Amino acid sequence: xxxxxxxxxxxxxxxxxxxxxxxxQELDAWVFERYGSTVFERPEEVALIRxxxxxxxxLSRSSVIIQGLVEEASPNGTYVVISDQSxxxxxVLSQLALENESTAGLRKKMLRVLGTVESGKKGLPFVRARAxxxxxxxxxxxxxxx
Numbered sequence: 284x285x286x287x288x289x290x291x292x293x294x295x296x297x298x299x300x301x302x303x304x305x306x307x308q309e310l311d312a313w314v315f316e317r318y319g320s321t322v323f324e325r326p327e328e329v330a331l332i333r334x335x336x337x338x339x340x341x342l343s344r345s346s347v348i349i350q351g352l353v354e355e356a357s358p359n360g361t362y363v364v365i366s367d368q369s370x371x372x373x374x375v376l377s378q379l380a381l382e383n384e385s386t387a388g389l390r391k392k393m394l395r396v397l398g399t400v401e402s403g404k405k406g407l408p409f410v411r412a413r414a415x416x417x418x419x420x421x422x423x424x425x426x427x428x429x
Contacts (some may be wrong), residue, residue, distance in 0.1 A: 333369035336407075353390050358389050
């Protein structure tokens with residue numbers, strides 16, 4: 284009996300949501316916030332922040348996953364600046380609902396961000412975040428890469 288119910292649920296989910304990309308994006312954002320990866324969408328994982336700056340033509344308006352250390356955080360929760368050994372990048376958090384966590388608490392933490400690459404007024408790239416995953420320590424990063 285449970286097999287029939289599960290099959291019915293999966294077929295309704297897959298069959299009824301054609302063209303409903305927003306639902307898949309929201310599910311991916313939910314999964315990303317908990318596990319740091321996506322299920323349905325395959326965003327490009329950018330190894331270095333410099334890759335976003337140099338590949339802006341190819342990455343513009345595409346989904347990416349970036350990772351870096353939070354250098355600066357907005358006191359009102361609208362942006363963070365992340366960095367790695369190759370550069371710095373602005374991450375806009377305006378589409379992200381931060382629940383019970385201010386950006387001040389993110390300072391000096393490693394973040395993994397799922398978002399869309401966009402170009403600013405002066406042509407500099409930034410990422411409009413859809414989801415964030417905070418890595419608390421270097422040990423978690425080492426475990427993730429292993």
